[in-house]
Amino acid sequence: MTFSLVNHGAAQAYVVALCQQFGLTLTERASGWHLTFADDALVLRHSDLPKQGDILVDFASGAASYRRLHGGGKNEAIAKACGLNKKRDLSVLDVTAGLGRDAFVLASLGAKVTLVERNPVVAALLHDGLRRALQHKELNWLNERMQLCYASATDALGAQAPVDVVYLDPMFPPRDKTALVKKEMRAFHDVVGSDTDADALLAPALQLAQKRVVVKRPGYADFLAQQAPTLSVTGKNNRFDVYVIAAI
């Protein structure tokens, strides 16, 4: 069964093209988690959880802009882990793109990022977020630096030209299962599930990356594939394990 998309907007041709590209099913109405196109944006919505709120990719949102302008720039843990504090225009293959937040931070600092996402719902949200971002003058660099690749990480790692950095942020089960998980995390766990195959990505990532592989993990988590990194950079909420291949 494929995922439902309900069109409440006027752009029928665009919505049909989205369904074709990402294997979605255009329906009149839907229950549970579904995609809706309304007010010129594609959103993920739950029919029975009105308080949950819509989930969408919005690179021009207040939060994204604030982080871009005041988030610490090249001194952010993720930027240091990827080496952007040493060189701005690194090529990065983000093989677990999700909603593109990390990719956006890296691209806003100068990196050229290919965003690989295998889940059709998440990939469609990203595609639509990248389309809307082009309408914002302050994001006129984005088209040059962020490119979506709807594929599995394994396929992308096998097919891409070498890159400076491979970045991985697979889903990790929340430690406190009783805590009310953030709304996006909850949606992701319902719609995407967990990434149980993540360990297998480290070896091909180490083959492709020319400079380093960076793995984002919760502070309490084991190393990916039980393989100790060269170093770790500790962020506010996460740890970035860095596997250094060559100096930047």
Ligand SMILES: C[S@@+](CC[C@H](N)C(=O)[O-])C[C@H]1O[C@@H](n2cnc3c(N)ncnc32)[C@H](O)[C@@H]1O
């Ligand atoms: C935790 S989220 C990434 C969040 C992202 N770093 C961000 O800033 O928004 C993990 C994402 O990686 C995707 N993913 C996991 N394993 C993958 C694989 N093998 N190939 C492609 N995408 C994958 C999942 O579908 C999910 O959307």
